[in-house]
Each structure stands twice: as structure tokens, then as C-alpha cells.
Amino acid sequence: MEINGEKIALKKGSFKGGVHPEEWKYLTEDKAFEILPKPKEIILPLTQHLGRQAKPVVKKKDKVKIGQLVAESDGFISAPIHSPVCGTIKDITNTSSAYGIPQKSIIITAEEGEENQFLEPLDPSTMSSEEIIERVKQAGIVGMGGAAFPTYVKLTPPQDKKIDMLIINACECEPYLTRDYRILMEYPEGFLQGVKLLMKALKVEKGIIGIEDNKIKAAELIGKYLKNEKSLKIALLKTKYPQGAEKMLIYATTRRQVPPGKLPLDVGVVVQNVGTAFSVYQAVVEGKPQIEAYLTVSGLGIENPKNLIVKIGTPIKDILDYCGGIKDDAVKIIVGGPMMGTPIYDLKTPIMKATSGIVVLSKDEVVEKNIQNCVRCGKCIEICPLNLLPTKLARLVQFKRYEEALKSGIMNCMECGTCCYNCPSNVPIVHWIRIGKTRIKQLKLS
Ligand code: SF4
Ligand code: SF4
Incomplete structure (x- = not known):
């Protein structure tokens, strides 16, 4: 096959170990994103990222607009939070998290109106590295590969670490999830602008988009845009879990090995996710803070699996209802993918910035196995x-x-x-x- 105007070698990148769980991507991979109507109430946990909790800058009864800052970052590893709706601050109090632990949250009663208070749109071609990083920080962007690490921190590595490459994780190796795939298929230009902004922010000349070979259509589409591109390439990788884990991805695409206890930046690499790159594009070109989550709702336990654009803070129940509700034989609801996601028990739990999916498993998809003693099989x-x-x-x-x-x-x-x-x-x-x-x-x- 041909990608980037080059014949791609049949030998694809990979790593030692890993497994091949059933993919289930067919449930949603051809479904374009739909926009979920805004909910009546938004719940914004102040910790939607790794690091310190954000500090509220609003109080009860304040009126807010779409994109308005409602909580500022508190320290180096933290991220601000913006309102995804027009509305009134109802309360700032503890709510339930996906882990069942109370979390301090801003609750907003959504109201009519689409008035926004976005950031000023900027011209990517004239921006310096520092200006891009500052915009990523202001927009509250966090990594959407799972860890929700504030993105601007990853873009400011310590001075003694020489970064020479950006790797984009387009593997989406978790079963069921097709969020990243749909972003590549529906917003290829915005995604690629985001990738170039990330490269400029890091001052690197090389970029690799690592994508598994079960997403050939997306690889071919992105490859067409990169035909004359010298600095940005696609690496086609074997479909295997966890191909998208940072260390596995770096090895599969570059053969660089991140030693135990070390980070990607110790081998000169920063890894970002497809969704993160797209958010960077939106923050710079549209001035839009991170107020929406692009996610997949899938599994045999939901009536109508879909890919959705959802306002952060939307309760999971609203999303499941929009997808026709859960079926009678549904036995488990997971936020994220089934391999690394978190089972949830309270449907009032809100969608966070880094939520990539909701998987509703039916009893046919869950293999009930009793826990037994280790048989030392190795x-x-x-x-x-x-x-x-x-x-x-x-x-x-x-x-x-x-x-x-x-x-x-x-x-x-x-x-x-x-x-x-x-x-x-x-x-x-x-x-x-x-x-x-x-x-x-x-x-x-x-
Ligand atoms: S969960 Fe930990 S111990 Fe188990 S396979 Fe993954 S890295 Fe290895
Ligand atoms: S060695 Fe024990 S823990 Fe490991 S796979 Fe076998 S039975 Fe499971």
C-alpha cells in the first residue's frame, strides 16, 4: 500500500508481548460524530487533570457564558476549567466521581443562549513556540490518551532534555473505541494543523503518526495530505494491545527504548494523542477552550452505539439516554475502554475532558470467571x-x-x-x- 507517497513496507512496527482482544470497532467506526444536546445541568469536577485541583473563580448565582473561565489553574501541574454552557452557578460542592470518591465540583444550571467568551483566534503561521504553549495552557488542554496530564507541561520539557521528535498516538488500541479514528476521518486538516502546532511548540523537525493497521482508511486519508511533507510521516503498526502505550509506541515507531523508571523525554520524544492535537488546533484557530469531549459510546449493552460530541460535565445518564438507553442484559458500564477503563456505578458521574468513551457491556461480552489460585503457568x-x-x-x-x-x-x-x-x-x-x-x-x- 501507499502512504505519504511511499510504498509502506509489509513489515510493520510492533513490540514484544501484548494481546489481541476482540476489537468490536465495527459497532461505531462508520458512525459520524453527532452533537449531544446540552444537558439541564453541568457538573465540572475541579480535578479533571493530573496535578493540583483548579481554583474556582466564580461563586453561587454568577452568570456564565460558553467558554468563560470558571476555575483557574493552581500551580505548575494544573489546568483551568471553562464553562461549556450559558447558565448560572448553582453550587460549588462535592459530587460523585467515577471512582466513587467525592470530588469538589462546580455545578451549572444550563440556560438558553449560545453567547460565548472564547479566546481570541490566532494565526498559527505567525505564532512562536512560546505563544502556542501559552494558548494551550490558557485553553486548559489536557492529554486525551488517558492520563489527562496538562498538555502545556509536556510541551515545556526541562532544559537538559533535548527533544527531537513528536510522536502522535493514533493507535486507539482499546477495543470498542473509535473516537480518534473518527477525528482522523472527519477532521483531517484540523488534526494535522494541531500536529504541526505541537511540533512548532516543541521546536522539533520530525513527527511520526503511529497508527494500527486496522485503521487503513484513516492512514490512507492522512497520507494523502502528507504527500509532499518531509517532516511528518505515518508509521503503520501491527494491531495489538497495548500498542498505544507510550513506551510500546516509541519502540515500535523509532526502536528507541525508554528505560525502566524513565520518561519518553529521556529518549528525546514527546507523545501526544490524536484528540489532543485536534484540541490544540481548536484552541489556537478557533479560540475554543477545552469544553467538549469527543467520545465513543459502544458495547452490546447499549441500544444505539454512537460517536458523540459532548459538553464536559454532562452526566453519563444523559448520554446513555440519547443512545436509546441500556439494554436489559447490560451488566457493566465502563468509562474509557474495557482494558484500562473504570467501571462506574453512579450514572450522575459527569464526562471529563479526557473521557474517550463509555462502554456498556452485555452479559454476552463479559466472561464470568471465578478467581482461582495462580497455577504458575507463566x-x-x-x-x-x-x-x-x-x-x-x-x-x-x-x-x-x-x-x-x-x-x-x-x-x-x-x-x-x-x-x-x-x-x-x-x-x-x-x-x-x-x-x-x-x-x-x-x-x-x-
Ligand atoms: S498491567 Fe503491568 S504487569 Fe500487567 S502486563 Fe501490563 S505492564 Fe505488565
Ligand atoms: S502465572 Fe499465575 S498469575 Fe500469571 S497467568 Fe499464570 S495463573 Fe495467572
């Missing part, structure tokens, strides 16, 4: 992409041997769930690893 070790010993880590945590778990690399685990997926005994390995990491932090062992 399958989890064979497929761990980071060469960890998952069974050993889980056992060390069960026996509260945290220092040994630390020495065995538990903090390097990216919680991808590949080991659990492959375990015949259904040992909840990631559950134990998460407990171990939390205890190690609490005990200040790391």
Missing part, C-alpha cells in the same frame, strides 16, 4: 510488554512485601491489564499492583 510473564513478572508482583503485595515489590519494578507497571487478560486463573493482578503502588507511596518507600 502466561502473564510471557506477554507483559514491560518484561515485568506480574504474578510475582501480585504475590509480593498480597504478602505485604512492598520493598521487594518495589525492587521488582512494580512502579514501572503501566496497569495495561494485558497480564489479567491472559491469566487462566483470573488472578486480579492489576488490582494487587494498584494496591501495592498506593501502599508504597503512602509508606514513602519510593
Whole structure:
């Protein structure tokens, strides 16, 4: 096949380990984005990002417009939050999070009107690196690959780290999710402008868009736009989970290996996601802060799977209702993908900036397996992409041997769930690893 005007070699990039879960992309991959009508009430948690909670700059009964700042960032690793609707501040109080932990939130009663208070649109061709980074910061953009790390922080690496390459994660390796694929298919020009803005912000001359080979149509479409492009290339990768994990993606596209405990910037790379690049374009060219989430609603447990553009703060129930509601045999609702997402139990939980999908699983999609004792088959070790010993880590945590778990690399685990997926005994390995990491932090062992 031909991409970027070049014949693409049949040998595709990949990494050691990983698994091939059923994809289920067919449920939504051909469905264009629909705009969800605004809800009656918006719930904006003040922590929609990694780092410090944002500080409210509004109070009860204040009137707000679309795009108006309602909470400012508080410190270096933080992000501001903007209103996605015209309305009135109803309250600033604790609400329920996807994790069941109360979170301080601004609640807005939505009202008629489309008046906005966006940022001033800017001309990308005349902007300096610093101006792009400042705009990304003002717009409250966070990474949409899952971690919700404030994007401007990733664009300002320490001075002693020489970055020479941007890699765009277009793998979308989680089953069911087609949000990134639809952005590539429907907004290729905006996406590519966002990628170029990110490259300019980082002052790098090289960019790679890593995309799995189950998204050939998107690779071909983007490739047409890049025909005469020297600095930006597509790398076609094998479809395998977790191909989109940063370390796997960097290795598959560049053969650079991020050592344990190190970051992509230690090998000269910054990784950004498709949705993040598109948000950067919107923030610069349209002056639009991050007030919407582009997401997939899928699974056999929802009546009408769709791709939607949703105002952040919309309760999940409104979204499920718009998709025809959940079916009688639905057994599990997950925010994010089924491999790394979070099951939710309260449908009032709001959509956050980095929400990529809602998956409603029916009983046919959930394999009920009893948890049994580890049979020492070693399958989890064979497929761990980071060469960890998952069974050993889980056992060390069960026996509260945290220092040994630390020495065995538990903090390097990216919680991808590949080991659990492959375990015949259904040992909840990631559950134990998460407990171990939390205890190690609490005990200040790391
Ligand atoms: S140990 Fe961690 S990194 Fe390795 S497969 Fe399991 S969850 Fe993924
Ligand atoms: S895959 Fe499961 S049963 Fe096999 S060694 Fe790992 S934890 Fe034990």
C-alpha cells in the first residue's frame, strides 16, 4: 500500500508481548460524530487533570457564558476549567466521581443562549513556540490518551532534555473505541494543523503518526495530505494491545527504548494523542477552550452505539439516554475502554475532558470467571510488554512485601491489564499492583 507517497513496507512496527482482544470497532467506526444536546445541568469536577485541583473563580448565582473561565489553574501541574454552557452557578460542592470518591465540583444550571467568551483566534503561521504553549495552557488542554496530564507541561520539557521528535498516538488500541479514528476521518486538516502546532511548540523537525493497521482508511486519508511533507510521516503498526502505550509506541515507531523508571523525554520524544492535537488546533484557530469531549459510546449493552460530541460535565445518564438507553442484559458500564477503563456505578458521574468513551457491556461480552489460585503457568510473564513478572508482583503485595515489590519494578507497571487478560486463573493482578503502588507511596518507600 501507499502512504505519504511511499510504498509502506509489509513489515510493520510492533513490540514484544501484548494481546489481541476482540476489537468490536465495527459497532461505531462508520458512525459520524453527532452533537449531544446540552444537558439541564453541568457538573465540572475541579480535578479533571493530573496535578493540583483548579481554583474556582466564580461563586453561587454568577452568570456564565460558553467558554468563560470558571476555575483557574493552581500551580505548575494544573489546568483551568471553562464553562461549556450559558447558565448560572448553582453550587460549588462535592459530587460523585467515577471512582466513587467525592470530588469538589462546580455545578451549572444550563440556560438558553449560545453567547460565548472564547479566546481570541490566532494565526498559527505567525505564532512562536512560546505563544502556542501559552494558548494551550490558557485553553486548559489536557492529554486525551488517558492520563489527562496538562498538555502545556509536556510541551515545556526541562532544559537538559533535548527533544527531537513528536510522536502522535493514533493507535486507539482499546477495543470498542473509535473516537480518534473518527477525528482522523472527519477532521483531517484540523488534526494535522494541531500536529504541526505541537511540533512548532516543541521546536522539533520530525513527527511520526503511529497508527494500527486496522485503521487503513484513516492512514490512507492522512497520507494523502502528507504527500509532499518531509517532516511528518505515518508509521503503520501491527494491531495489538497495548500498542498505544507510550513506551510500546516509541519502540515500535523509532526502536528507541525508554528505560525502566524513565520518561519518553529521556529518549528525546514527546507523545501526544490524536484528540489532543485536534484540541490544540481548536484552541489556537478557533479560540475554543477545552469544553467538549469527543467520545465513543459502544458495547452490546447499549441500544444505539454512537460517536458523540459532548459538553464536559454532562452526566453519563444523559448520554446513555440519547443512545436509546441500556439494554436489559447490560451488566457493566465502563468509562474509557474495557482494558484500562473504570467501571462506574453512579450514572450522575459527569464526562471529563479526557473521557474517550463509555462502554456498556452485555452479559454476552463479559466472561464470568471465578478467581482461582495462580497455577504458575507463566502466561502473564510471557506477554507483559514491560518484561515485568506480574504474578510475582501480585504475590509480593498480597504478602505485604512492598520493598521487594518495589525492587521488582512494580512502579514501572503501566496497569495495561494485558497480564489479567491472559491469566487462566483470573488472578486480579492489576488490582494487587494498584494496591501495592498506593501502599508504597503512602509508606514513602519510593
Ligand atoms: S504487569 Fe503491568 S505492564 Fe505488565 S502486563 Fe500487567 S498491567 Fe501490563
Ligand atoms: S497467568 Fe495467572 S495463573 Fe499464570 S502465572 Fe500469571 S498469575 Fe499465575
